Amino acid sequence: MTTPRSIVASLLQEGESRSAGKVAARVLFISMVLISIAAIVFETAEEFAKSQGALLRTIEYLTVALFVVEYLLRLWVTPDLAPDGLRYPAKARAGYLLSIYGVIDLIAILPFVIGIVLPIDADWLRVLRLLRVLKLARYVPALGLFAEVVRNERRPLLAALMVMLVLLLINSAIMYAIEREVQPKTFSSIPNVMWWCIVTMASVGYGDMTPLSTQGKVFGGFVMLLGIAMFAIPAGILATGFAAEIRKRDFVVTWQMVSKLPLFTHLDASRIAEIANLLKRRLVPAQYAIVRRGETADSMYFILDGEVEVDVQPTPLRLGRGQYFGELALLNDTVRNATVTAVSDCQLLTLDAADFRRLLNAHPELKNKISQVAQERRQP
Amino acid sequence: MTTPRSIVASLLQEGESRSAGKVAARVLFISMVLISIAAIVFETAEEFAKSQGALLRTIEYLTVALFVVEYLLRLWVTPDLAPDGLRYPAKARAGYLLSIYGVIDLIAILPFVIGIVLPIDADWLRVLRLLRVLKLARYVPALGLFAEVVRNERRPLLAALMVMLVLLLINSAIMYAIEREVQPKTFSSIPNVMWWCIVTMASVGYGDMTPLSTQGKVFGGFVMLLGIAMFAIPAGILATGFAAEIRKRDFVVTWQMVSKLPLFTHLDASRIAEIANLLKRRLVPAQYAIVRRGETADSMYFILDGEVEVDVQPTPLRLGRGQYFGELALLNDTVRNATVTAVSDCQLLTLDAADFRRLLNAHPELKNKISQVAQERRQP
Amino acid sequence: MTTPRSIVASLLQEGESRSAGKVAARVLFISMVLISIAAIVFETAEEFAKSQGALLRTIEYLTVALFVVEYLLRLWVTPDLAPDGLRYPAKARAGYLLSIYGVIDLIAILPFVIGIVLPIDADWLRVLRLLRVLKLARYVPALGLFAEVVRNERRPLLAALMVMLVLLLINSAIMYAIEREVQPKTFSSIPNVMWWCIVTMASVGYGDMTPLSTQGKVFGGFVMLLGIAMFAIPAGILATGFAAEIRKRDFVVTWQMVSKLPLFTHLDASRIAEIANLLKRRLVPAQYAIVRRGETADSMYFILDGEVEVDVQPTPLRLGRGQYFGELALLNDTVRNATVTAVSDCQLLTLDAADFRRLLNAHPELKNKISQVAQERRQP
């Protein structure tokens, strides 16, 4: 069913595959965003804007036009991307419009329209136009980890912020009381001194306001030490948060790995979660002999990453990502009939013999599949 | 017993419920504190103070009056809030007066009185008046985590502070010896050089004092590297401290969760702690089939967060926070008679079959309660 | 054997006991060090030194005299402090002289002598004199944790330092190539630019040298980002190091706690280590019923911290730090005959029934001691 729409859909969809068309589409979108951002930024450089005004305007018109086309295309092909999209295209489209990416795509084109319709200040309009940089978020998957950690730790982070603001307030009032007489013009009011205080606590230290009196300097030193501690607190919170989040994701990662193993792709989500719980991750260094000819078989292995060599006759067999081994001896209840050695550092998932038998009994179709591959392996 | 006092008490009491009255009271208090703080701060902005002096004074009078009323009200209703308060009202009130929040509430109104009675300098009085910002602490529960971590790690933090002060002293003396000849006016004494040293080690760097000689610059660079290490040490200590504290709180959290489950609310604290030790927390992703029809039953489940669907006939049943499932098969020693699937990501507490039986034998009233619900579930 | 020497020894020895004499000695030493440091620092404040020269000199003479007396006293009493000191006093004294504290105590007085004998520059002599601040290290036990972490992580920290220095070198050379033409006087040589680079990478930013050319600013921004990463690396290393070191110390802490329990004080180190391995630490919240009348006894408990209440007739019994309970039922193989509830949050060490019996069989003297206390408890 390669309708024009499904082709466009496959070009626009995010994912791991790297077909030439998709890479081209991605390069086009990223470069258009970057060029467009650069154009907006250099608009403000007066001389450059004067000499190259026409170019900058052209870039703006072109990129906005492209973003409009992209927006409409995405709206058009959404049903092909959503799971139930083809049955409820209107619902799928509404979903895109309201999704975070849909809103970002809209934000990329809206300021252009606003600029024409409303008499908004050019500088602030420019800020809005620059928000199109958010379109890049689509291409940075690790951002999710971030967002999650910040979301999990938002309460201690907010508490840290509040402590900081309270200290800012009290410290500024104290510094004002200390330093006002010596520098009545610079340290002229608490709001003014707050500028000194935040500049100092954040350890920025412009030097536009510095205490001159001895007491002011002593208290200033104390404020700096407080600032260091304030720095350290979000660092501590976030370090803990990242560690916790990464631990939590490990289960999800195993789940996703299992769901990508060809043997299990036909299973539904809850069955995959069940298998993910049975499998254990294991790292083996290169050169490590994972199973050895003649040993009693106690588990089978799935390769998540790396490559192994099975020393069968006449030529050794190489297995890589997504493949499995060690099932023959389990199927026939015999000892290992070949040594398997890691060629590179390998990440494996192991399945115990007992769980293996239970699984095959529960899923006859799995048993058939495995037996069939085993047959092929025995008579290559 | 909704006496006027108990109504006021329910408005003032902290807690999770979000009745309209409570939210209104909270918004009122927070906004009065913020407005009052803003007024004090802008008092010092000369021009603003001149033109709006009357307004600022009015705000001060009003807010202090409100804080006095709040203080008296809290004192009045304290017996309704404390566990034994109604039996020993005087003791409950004394407890409030001496509690951390009681002291903060007093600090919010005391400076006003002091300012009238004592001839204290206006600037320092203002610092005291600003301390009313601490009233906000009541509304930021995460502050406790902080205080605890700092309390736990106070010894290494103090040691870090001492190392910093010793380095500050020695480095300043060395810099004084190096730089005095080149800049006799700026680097004129060790106390003066200490200002440069703290500004540099805290990486603030105002630029009001910088070494000019080559040796001074080399030693300055070394001081900066020391400063980076000094920064890193409290960060390391606090990261470790937060991780440890959060691990420790997990037990307490489980305890509190158990104590909120409707089934256990009538139990006393030590019995809840016992049950908390029996229960294990477990996260399941959405779509995960927690129990499946026909499986042997090995545990029952309490829902801490999220929602599950029990596929009973004729319409599936949804269960949410605080409810439990999986007890039927345990009660009757049969296999599961319905599949239960997580609708969203769920946090569950699981209770093993063996512990379940032991618990019911020890607590006949628990057994009755569970049997009764089970009865209802079977004949809906 | 309270000879004068042993009395002085008990005053000078470090440790946990807080007798009045020891506290007084400690306060004296700490305050003399601080006063002496302050005097040295204010010597350099010209006006103060002129007007108060006599006072400062007096302080110096007095404190050095005290440090000499302290040094001689410590040397005299060392045999009373060292384990084998009284048998080999000369060896014990040599041990003190060469120990880290012995060297620090010598450093506190040596510069005074050097200043008289050698024509050393007064500024550098002052640096040496300030080293007496190290005497304070004796009173900050947490410094050991620090030293240990830095020692453990010295290799990655040195590697981080080397990366920083290499980046400093290369970045300075690049900046010199970029910025020399625009600011030939400020960015006049690579050593000069290195000053800018370290000031920037350490995020100090005095502002005495800033790039002016566009390329210089772009590269400067890049150097700042590198600086942030450089900051983060030692923080990461130290956070990991602190976590590891604290985990490692937990065993040692249990060991020390066991060695302080009155019941075990007569045991030798290796036997204590053996018991420490048998005991498990456990935290219970206030109000938690640790053992309940009528339960089967499965372990006994030692109180490390907190207080418990045993509800025996006629008045409940309170037990605190260092005491134990729950041994009666184990001795007689009966059920618990009293409920024990935690009054405050408690840290306990628990000993399983099996290990308890094994321990008593191996150590008849322990059995006698416990039986004797049990006797007293039954007939109070």
Next chain:
Amino acid sequence: MTTPRSIVASLLQEGESRSAGKVAARVLFISMVLISIAAIVFETAEEFAKSQGALLRTIEYLTVALFVVEYLLRLWVTPDLAPDGLRYPAKARAGYLLSIYGVIDLIAILPFVIGIVLPIDADWLRVLRLLRVLKLARYVPALGLFAEVVRNERRPLLAALMVMLVLLLINSAIMYAIEREVQPKTFSSIPNVMWWCIVTMASVGYGDMTPLSTQGKVFGGFVMLLGIAMFAIPAGILATGFAAEIRKRDFVVTWQMVSKLPLFTHLDASRIAEIANLLKRRLVPAQYAIVRRGETADSMYFILDGEVEVDVQPTPLRLGRGQYFGELALLNDTVRNATVTAVSDCQLLTLDAADFRRLLNAHPELKNKISQVAQERRQP
């Protein structure tokens, strides 16, 4: 086979042994790199370069000559260093040329040639010449840990960088809109304001651009807080990364330790990995009695670090790093016939009795070796 080539090879090879020749070679190379770097740096100090030009040129010629010689020597001896080098010398040499160290060694000499051949700018050529500092990497093994952590965490670090750049862009546009009117010359375009923004977010704060308007200061304070959070994020990521990497290396460390134990040196890599999985690391404090005469034997011990004392008659026996004990009782199935006490803090690897027997059965040659040593121990 001590051919001249093998002697040179042993001098140039990295490794743990510290023969005089190797140390001399290492000192020579490191000092030549440092001297050469210093000469390049001081070339740019005009006065120094004028007066000492001849010296600087001589250093450059000499060091480059030495690096050329070193490069050729390394190329010559490579076959002696590579495992299969002597059989395929050409392949070994090509391997060196393309290895990271080979490239670095080439970079150390190439710029000299380029400087003669191409008319490249002297400043940029100097940057290339300074890259010879990378030769030092050969002597800092901990750099690998670094590289690995950065490689593992590159995705969240890049995401953090992207967040920072996006915030830089948007914040600069906002600040430009706010501050342009007040300071049209300084905050004259978004690229210019970006310089302020990066200087502020990295908390460098030169002070060459500071906001003057109130709104500008308020927004500036907000940017500083964002900067603190941005700082904390890479610190958090790297702390987690270091912890994970160090955990992962522990297996590898055990593996390497086992491979260095004299008893196992003849085993191949995969068999060592198998044994490494059987052994458990254990720390014992000094004075701890590891095995006691008369106890039932349950394991044998390998000493990784530290020293133990076996109290055999007539003189106690000391065992150190790489040696083992506790095997006698396992071999003969008897109780321990001597107490073994840790003299210093010891790191041990323990092997359970069951695994010990299984291992000896699988490896008769291991059994012979152990029996032979046991024989010697019994009749010393």
